[in-house]
Amino acid sequence: MIDIVYLLNQIDNVLYYPILIIVMAIAGLYFTTRTRGVQIRLFVESLRLLLEPSEGEGSVSSLQAMLVSTASRVGTGNIIGVSTALCLGGPGACFWMWVMCIIGASSAFIESTLAQIFKRKDSKGNFYGGPAYYIEQGLDKPKIAIIFCIFLIVTYAVGFNLLCSYNLQSTFIEYPFYNASITPYIIGIVLAAITGYCLFGGGQRIMKVTGTVVPLMGVAYVVVALIVILLNYQNVPSMFVLIFQDAFNFQSIAGGVAGSCLVYGIKRGLFSNEAGVGSAPNASASANVSHPAKQGLVQTLSVYIDTLLLCTATALMCLSTGVVRDATVSGAPYVQNAIQTVFGAAGPIFITVAMVLFAFTTLIGNLYYVDNALIYLNHKKKPTKRFMNIFYIFATFIVFIGAIIPMDVAWAMADITMGGMTLINLPVCVLLGKIAVDCLKDYEKQKKMGKDPVFKGSDIGIPEKELDTWN
Known part of the structure; x- marks a missing residue:
């Protein structure tokens, strides 16, 4: 009988090394070169654009x-x-x-700019779009757009939500009441019930509260991490030496590439910031801005916030404490052990609360992207209520299953499905890259003239009939 876990791990390993590492590196460096390092060069401009209001009353801002x-x-x-x-x-x-965050931020600029260029407007005047739309309109490849949507649905409704549910239940492992044969099932049932309640129209108050609390929790998490790092300041120099020594230990990397710091850094960085995956463009397309490049620039900041701020906070907090770091504490226990050195028993509780909030908004947010893909597959119309109810039951069941599956299966499923999306989206972005680069040049040209840039497709050679907006 085939060992499913072994098979998934083998697919995962080959997909990321050598395939995705090469594709992501080439695409990111290509975009960085073509845009002359837009993600660094126009960083201050990106910050300024955050304060710009939307172009229409009641519409979505950058x-x-x-x-x-x-x-x-x-x-x-x-x-x-x-x-x-x-x-x-x-x-x-x-x-x-x-490294992959900074390189990947250029991919985030390209995909979000393309999503803006090829976005559409519904009957209520709201904008929508994403990779499926720029694949269909920009490349005239509707079949590839359909394949991308299928990968997106499998990634966000299955892969990511399986992993999200597993990660949440794993934070309870360190508590005395945790029973490996019972607790995961209880957590899975509770989490699935709350998710289902929200999906079926209830829980608006829950979602509104978490939408407010989660950003505050993100700030609190960074503050707590800084406190831990500052109280372990004497370990900071040796911590950075350790990071750079390990990063450039190419003999060790070559000895086991699939399990090396290089591959794990790329895998987990991509899973966290999703730059180039093709998910963020679905949200980017909804913004009402005067020029597509504005949204592309703003989206580079999202990648930085995720990786350079939050991921780095976790890494430096854990490494600065010097607590034991090995496979036996991989996941929540390592972070909980680190924070416990400063905050005692309150530390692991804080991590658990943060995980509950992060996990819940992730579960619901993931299904927002799925809704967009389902609409595209249903000829740009929302599926019937009956279909959506069946789908929501399935999505709720997936959340329960995620809490009771092994760690390797959860991570491999998320990695593989996300990798499939990326392998479609990045090559498409390369093929359509000139459009986004020309759009950026048009933006910078207008800025030099002292204007608030306004975009027209014809200005960069796109016939008006090919765009639903910008004419």
């Missing part, structure tokens, strides 16, 4: 669209994903997360 994508990015991966990378890959994984 900031609001960025917060939607950031809410999806910020989740259990910022805590559990980083811990797993450090414990299984080594401290050098932190460095490779930084």
